[in-house]
Amino acid sequence: MTTPATAPKNSSGQRRSLIVEAIQKDGRVEVSELSSRFNVSEETIRRDLKTLEQAGQLLRAHGGAIPARPLIGNRSQTFRELSGANIACYALSLLPAQGTVFIGPGRLGESLASMLPNSSSLQVITNSIHVALEASNHPNLAVFNLGGTVDPTDGTQTGQWTREESQSLRLDISFIAPRGMSTDGYLTAPNPQLSSLLRTIIDVTDRTVILADQESLTNTGLVKVAALSSLSDVIIEPESAGYIRALLHGHDTLIHIADESPEYTS
Known part of the structure; x- marks a missing residue:
C-alpha cells in the first residue's frame, strides 16, 4: 500500500508531478532524498530531472534541482x-x-x-x-x-x-x-x-x-x-x-x- 508521500514505482508521471511540487514548496530537491522517497534508483530520478528540465519545469543543480528561472513574459x-x-x-x-x-x-x-x-x-x-x-x-x-x-x-x-x-x-x-x-x-x-x-x-x-x-x-x-x-x-x-x-x-x-x-x- 502506497503512503501519501510516495508515488508508485511505475508511475513516472505522478512521480514527476510530486517532484515539481516539492521544488515549488522547498526551493530545492536532492537526488538521494527523492530516490529514497519514491523507492527508485538515483539514475531514475536523474532521468526524471532531465525530462522536467527539458520541459522548463526546473533546473538541474549539483546533486539535485532548483526552480526554473523566473519568466519575464510580456512585462511592459x-x-x-x-x-x-x-x-x-x-x-x-x-x-x-x-x-x-x-x-x-x-x-x-x-x-x-x-x-x-x-x-x-x-x-x-x-x-x-x-x-x-x-x-x-x-x-x-x-x-x-x-x-x-x-x-x-x-x-x-x-x-x-x-x-x-x-x-x-x-x-x-x-x-x-x-x-x-x-x-x-x-x-x-x-x-x-x-x-x-x-x-x-x-x-x-x-x-x-x-x-x-x-x-x-x-x-x-x-x-x-x-x-x-x-x-x-x-x-x-x-x-x-x-x-x-x-x-x-x-x-x-x-x-x-x-x-x-x-x-x-x-
Whole structure:
C-alpha cells in the first residue's frame, strides 16, 4: 500500500508531478532524498530531472534541482522601469555615508545614480557615460569616469585603459547590474572586455552588491564574470526570490528583496 508521500514505482508521471511540487514548496530537491522517497534508483530520478528540465519545469543543480528561472513574459516597459526603481531604492539603503562607490553600466545603474544623495562625502566611479551624467546632476558629488573605448550602443567603457585604471582603485562598495546569469549561477557579460573589467572591480572592492532584475536573470550572456555565491549581496525582485534562494543555498551571500519595504532582508 502506497503512503501519501510516495508515488508508485511505475508511475513516472505522478512521480514527476510530486517532484515539481516539492521544488515549488522547498526551493530545492536532492537526488538521494527523492530516490529514497519514491523507492527508485538515483539514475531514475536523474532521468526524471532531465525530462522536467527539458520541459522548463526546473533546473538541474549539483546533486539535485532548483526552480526554473523566473519568466519575464510580456512585462511592459513601465513595469520594468518600476521594478528597476525598487531595486535602486533598496540599493540606497546599503550606501555608506562616506567612501568610494562604483556603479556599473546599465538601466539599474543609471537609476541608482539618479537617486544618489548630494553628498560631498561620497566619490562615485563608473565606466558608463550615462551613469556619470546622472550622478553629475548632484553637484556636491565627486564623479570620476574611468575612460576607455566607448560602446556606442549603451555608453559603456571598456578596454585596456579602463582595466588598468581600475586596478589602482580601492572601493568601499560596488553596485553591479549583470547583463545575464548562467544556469550554474555565474554573472555574465556580453563580451570579454566588460567581463575582465568587472572581475577587476570585484577584486578591488570591499563589498560587491549585485542588482538583478528578472530580465538579467533570464539572459545568459557570453562570458562568465564571477559566481554569485562568491559575492557579498544581491538585490532582487520578489518574483525571483525562490530561484535565488535555491541557487545560493548553503552560501553566505545576503539576499535582499526589493519590495515596498527597504528594510525587508532575507
